[in-house]
Amino acid sequence: MKGSGGHAAAMRSAAAVVLAVGFAGGNGSPASPSEMPSLTVDIHATDSGMRLGSVLVEDTADGARFTPSLSGLTAGEHGFHVHENPDCGMAGQNAGGHYDPANTGRHEGPDGNGHLGDLPRLAVDGGGGATVPVVARRVRVSDVVGRSLMVHAGGDNYSDMPARLGGGGARVACGVIPATAS
Ligand SMILES: [Cu+2]
Ligand SMILES: [Zn+2]
Secondary structure, three states: OOOHHHHHHHHHHHHHHHHHHHHHHOOOOOOOOOOOOEEEEEEEEOOOOOEEEEEEEEEEOOEEEEEEEEOOOOOEEEOEEEEOOOOOOOOOHHHOOEOOOOOOOOOOOOOOOOOOOEOOOEEEOOOOOEOOOEEEOOOOHHHHOOOEEEEEOOOOOOOOOOOHHHHOOOEEEEEEOOOOOO
């Protein structure tokens, strides 16, 4: 029976919180905190501008999950990052650098402590399609809204050595991440 009084008190204060939130919310705002935020990013080739598909970004308990539905890429692994600016122009150069809100200046991949935008490599099958989701454990959807998503020509060794930024080279496909999630 120990603690039952505390439980009752907790129930009362929880009820008070619900009441307070109800008043604060006023009439109308359809907040549904049980649903994880998500958004969809349309991806285009940076050279031709052709639409290659999209990437669904969702929060999960393990971090942000990026689920690609892409075609028209080259087979193999590709560097895949969140870049700073919501602009894919100039062959992707307008997107700026890897998103790095903590100003680490380091490319260390998804399990490092460098750029927050360092996502796991994107796997592309022999037919040029990408459908395998990746999860970036340090990232939340709210971190990446209003940025851009980039696919590089080459892979990513999650290091600045021997080549900077994982060595992925050219920016072949890009999409602007919407400014708000739903
Ligand atoms: Cu990149
Ligand atoms: Zn990086």
